[in-house]
Amino acid sequence: MAAASIPITSLPWHHSVSLPSPTTSITVNNDRYFSNHPTILLIKQCSNSKQLKQIHAQMLRNGLFSDPFSASTLVSAFSMSSFQGVDYAHKLFDQIPKPNIYTWNVLIRAYSSSQVPVQSLLIFTRMLYRCDQVLPNKFTYPFVIKAAAELLDMRVGEVLHGMAVKMSLGSDVFILNSLIHFYASCGCLDSAYRVFLNIPVRDVVSWNTIITGFAQGDRPDEAIELFREMQTSLKPDKVTMMSVLTACTKKLDLEIGRWVSNEPKPDAVTFVSTLSACAQVGAIYMGGWIHGYIKKHGVKLSCHLITSLIDMYSKCGDLNKALEVFYSVDDKDVFIWSAMVAGLAMHGHGRDAIDLFKKMQEVNVKPNAVTFTNLLCACSHTGLVEEGRDFFKKMQPVYGVVPGVKHYACMVDMLGRAGHLDEAIELIKAMPMPPLASVWGALLGACKLHGNVEVAEQASSHLLELEPWNHGAYVLMSNIYAKSGKWDKVAMLRKRMKYIGLKKEPGCSSIEVDASFHEFVVGDNTHPQSKRIYAKLNEISEKLKSMGYEPNRSQVLQCVEEEDMQEQALHLHSEKLAIAFGLISLKQAQPIRIMKNLRVCGDCHNVAKLISKLYNKEIFLRDRYRFHHFKAGDCSCKDYWPGSYRKACRKLTSEPLP
Template sequence: MRIRLLRSTSRLNSNPYSSLPPSASSPPHPLPPLCMKKLKQTHARLIRDGGVGDTLTAGKLLADVVAFGPSNLGYARAIFSSIKPPLNTFIWNSMIRGLAHGSSPADAVALYNKMLAEGYSPNNYTFPFVLTACANLVDAAATPGLGLAVHGTLLRRGFEDFDPYIQTALVNFYANSGSIDTARHLFDRCRRRDVALWNALIRGYAQSCRFSEAVQVFRRMQDDSDRIRGDEITTLSVVSACAHLGALDLGRWIHSYIGKNQMRLTVNLGTALINMYAKCGEIEAAFSMFDEMPHKDVRTWSVMIGGLAIHGHAREALLLFTEMKTMGVTPDSVTFTGVLSACSHAGLVREGLRILEEMKTIHGVSPTIEHYGCAVDLLGRAGRLEKALELIKGIPMDLDVVLWGALLIACRAHRNLEMGEMAAKEMLQLDPQNAGALVFLSNAYASVGRWDKVEETRETMKERRIQKPPGSSSVEVGGIVHEFTSGDPSHPEMNQIYAMLDEISRLRSAQEPRHVAGAVSFDMDEEDKEQCLAQHSEKLALAFGLLKTRPGTTVRIIKNLRICEDCHSVMKLASEAFGRTVIVRDRARFHHFRRGSCSCGDYW
């Protein structure tokens, strides 16, 4: 993969200042940027001439300051405090609006309550700002009571069905609060739907990890709303959903949609597209997108480095990291996570440990528990389990389940039962409901014939009502994502799928007459083990992809768990036997299977 230096030039955009502020009866919208120096000169002139004492003039000044964004809230507060009562609703609304989008949205709710306490009546433009504040609260999902109270107030005042801005704010609030089904119910009741309303629902589904429904709503938006075009918020949400689903065809269509609608390719949108292509298995397309972007921020570089890492291009990721620093872009915590991950997947132990050390000493970035987790994974994959355990014991912060989980995975790969048992017990101390630790213990005990311990572990799982999370895999065919769950026979074409799996099994038996079903260690005979393995979700997705796509085309599979050894072996076989490229994204990385081998080099 070719990496060349990119040089970008900054462009300064200037827009003329419109002196006409939004009126109290107009919908909220941001004003064009304006030189704050000029605005402060205007303020000084008003003070000198006595014009600032006029409520309408002071209100317009306040609205202009608020329009500049959260960085000027201190100045806006000073103006608000200097306005002599009685205040009009427009002034209250302007200040609430500014606080709602600031770092302390709770202040907006407090000001709204003060407005009511002092006898002022909110109007239909007050409620969208207050609901925005409620949606922006850090604990909005945990404590939705404030938003519910505001909803109750606007119901009593007859505003719920009165104004499209209120309806959009309600949908947005419930979506942000984790009540996406309530948001959908309110959306379905709305007669007038603009792009902001559609965006609130699409983004809500994406934030709730219901990515398929986010895509479905977007498709419905295209079908039902000929006059409404998506904007940057729409495309960001849908591109994010495509990245999680591995829906490459739809992602490509969205990329084309951006061009056809002459949308400006912002840094945010370009970065999202890079992430989408990388997570859909098209790392070359991701890098081409990166290469063409004239402006990049630290997130853009970090996403590209992380994409190279999960595809196993460790050297390219490290080269890009070096180029990033050469270009004067300061790496952040996310950047280092990607770099350490790249080292881990390639077994670059020395480089990874050096980068972990240089994070703080050279770059001034304090390692987080996530970075230490990458280092433990790096050492564990390389078989240096004692060194990994030593690193864990020396970490100067509270340990978490993910950190011990990285060691546990390494112990399983290198069959170190003693240390794995210790790591699993540490995980259960932190999270007694952790299914992964208990499943490891059960399988590990079974592998050495300690059936009394197996039974004890299974009883613990039953008592705590813990079930192993089911494996699921998806494959995109004709722009539609088909999802399979291990052992689920509900797909309408399951007979054909099993026939294809039988063909793969026949080919495998001819090639590997004595392959062992080692990925399942429970107390069952070999025939039962093979039947269990044959129903793994990635095998079902593979069979369906082979059946439904043209010969020679790539099959892309997205899996929620790590791929097992048996399925990894089957993917290699299928890539050779059917002359296909098979790309599997599991929980840890990408595997590109071509001509009977995998890009990971069997190191995962």
């Protein structure tokens, strides 16, 4: 068969595209397969249905449509786009003589989240009655159960539940999670909870689903209780926090409702738990609203509540508000002082944190272990090594606080970051307790900063021994290898990660605009305002170039070879998208507040500094470890955090010792 060359002018990436023709074919189980990967790649690159339709026409002409794999890929591609796309996918599906289970599932999935979820169920029954040896599998059930949940059809859901069990799929966690969602949607929280309890190994989604169920079903106390229980075995994620936030809001609503009907007012405990959820997700609007409510209704400000407020404002990026609350109280206990030290620390005001610590002693409040963790953290984040060493040394003899693992981790972090790797290692060796993962993690982080491969290898092997599932360790290690050009080792690590099923946590940034959250991942184009965002990014990029800015390529630590590809990867980091969105959607006087789940990369850090100057805009960026406050071209971290440790070290050594 000769290659057919057809111009598809509307495809953006080429002026003309040749569809590959099948060059080889083999027969397996009476089915003929063609080797045609390029077609599939082509389909996967399509961004709209017009392009897909053109490819479909071509496939029909050169016989590729009779290849089940190509055809099902096409159906899948159509079903991904809008509702019209699903409709078209359905028509296409009907033209396939013997669809395989994957193709069935594709269509069922597409309908399950469409405007007509009932179609999912209809196609499912069609599949059952066709009797051509295609049976539903573990991928089918989550979709049909989802459709039943959408339709709130109790009977259908129960039947599906029974079928899945009969097919020995009764312990598949995906199916069971879907069932929890189904029963909860139908208002049968007890059935949902029973399913939840029967899951052999519960994952984050299981917990999230049941927590959400209770939160939305007006049983917020149970939701919050489950959230507490969850934390003993699993790390909550973004979805968990949103669900907990819902639960807290509900609780507050219920409390207010009860208060209106002359029952006891919402108490401080309610506010403490709600504020803590706000702090964790960075919901400053909601947090501020609660603070307003507290003031308006004269809720008694206990030390606990004050601590929560300070913590919330600090973690949401409003240090001034946190300080305002702090100074408005006369009688402060050790928790309030410690929270304020932590707030100053995470915003990079190490000196102020130390001053506060001194003031605390002047008024005779005795520091505890938490105070010292925060204090050492402050020293570490600002590079105050001498001070940190001194406090650590005095902890036990002067203040009577025995250093714990956390304090050692802080010290290792501080020393390592400042370049004293040997001293950090000596400290680990001298630890009276076994070093936990946090200690090795700190050492590994320092190795990344200083490009020390040998120590990094040791640290990561200790870390992975303790936490084999820690993908952060793999990513750090592979970045260290990449930085020193050891691409073979990078490849080996990626292979191993894949082998044990670990995935890199995708970078994700969120921004709160008028009380609603907007999230971005790398290269995200799913936001409704996506076009405007990218236009803004281009504008920024032009302006920065004219200022003489060059992207910092060492930040792209994947094996990307082409130069402009690298620039693109940098260009599309989630924090940049969020900043661009902030620029177009906030008023001039409003600062941009962004939260990132990972650490900010050096290039984004530079760009943020430049943008703060260029657009005269304050930017608060909370990353995994701390805050960066960008203003007039500078950052509150004084560049000590991401990459420029040398500068900070030089600054340190030139300063007189205390």
